[in-house]
Amino acid sequence: MNKPTVFLGMPDNMGIYRSIQANLEHHGFNVIHLVSDPRTFRYPSLSARLGVKFRKLVLRDKYAKQKLQAAVFHQNILSTLDAAGQADYALFIRGDLYAPELLAEIRRRIRRTMVNYQWDGMNRYPDIWQTVSKFDRFYVFDPADLQPNGNFLPLTNFYFDYPAAQTDETHADFYFVGSHLPQRSGVIAEFGHQARAHGWTLDFNIVCAAKEEKACRALYPDNIKLSTLTSDYAENLQHAARAKVLVDFKTPIHNGLSFRAFEALGYRKKLITTNTETAKYDFYHPDNIFIWDGETFDGIDDFLKRPYHETAPEIREKYSFGNWIRYVLDIPPYQPIALPEA
Structure with a gap:
């Protein structure tokens, strides 16, 4: 029996598309990725x-290079589509990265x-509103984005x-990785100070722009590491697997749950x-998840002492990638994934 083919289009966030591609292949798909990796960009000519x-x-024009990259990316995708012919499915994450006319061309091949x-x-990323009609199924992860009379579907x-x-080896008490955001820097710094006072070991990694590195360093205690480079997502998973507790600091931009909550579920780790x-x-x-107010540490010691409560x-299984992809592509059997009320 031939494997179903899926086009995968998404941003190159921490190389997570490579992990998604590996898991799609593990679950029986042939994958053709339509991902733009800026690190592999080459000028097509000296004149360009x-x-x-x-x-x-x-x-x-400070965006001149980005515009050329977009044009080259568009042409490369068309070449990939011509070579591939048709596919059974197309999975996009952040369809706003793709021009509506390109999405229409891809849809004709599905x-x-x-x-x-x-x-x-x-x-x-408001450009996404221009592309909604190009998709057969459109998923959102923030309950506030679910339209009562719309066609959006819930997803996490x-x-x-x-x-x-493999989680036998422990390298740190707490693990976090994320971008520097001014709105949450104070909360992260406070956790670092409290960790030092409690004698906890941190594997905290903040990514900031090179031009902001000195200013960022002044905001965080020295038990929190800074970097101007993002690590590979597969490396992030290794760090998560070797920590006792995962930590998540909410971004103010939306109310959807980050990957950290699901990594904790998958690795059977506690989450703050x-x-x-x-x-x-x-x-x-x-017993597994502590909702921290960002100020007082009352209750955290007791939370850490309690044993992990095994999830049903x-x-x-509902939040595993295997069920997730069957639900997203509507390939039974699967458990539907719901969102709570906003």
């Missing part, structure tokens, strides 16, 4: 390079279903069920989070 320099220096998952909230993030987790919405999900248990197998 000189043209970008001219636009930057003379026309003051035998079954083309879907999008907007994992950043609908209003963070997931944990990877391949490869199987500032996202109060977490308590509304069916996998929440107070059917609930844990």
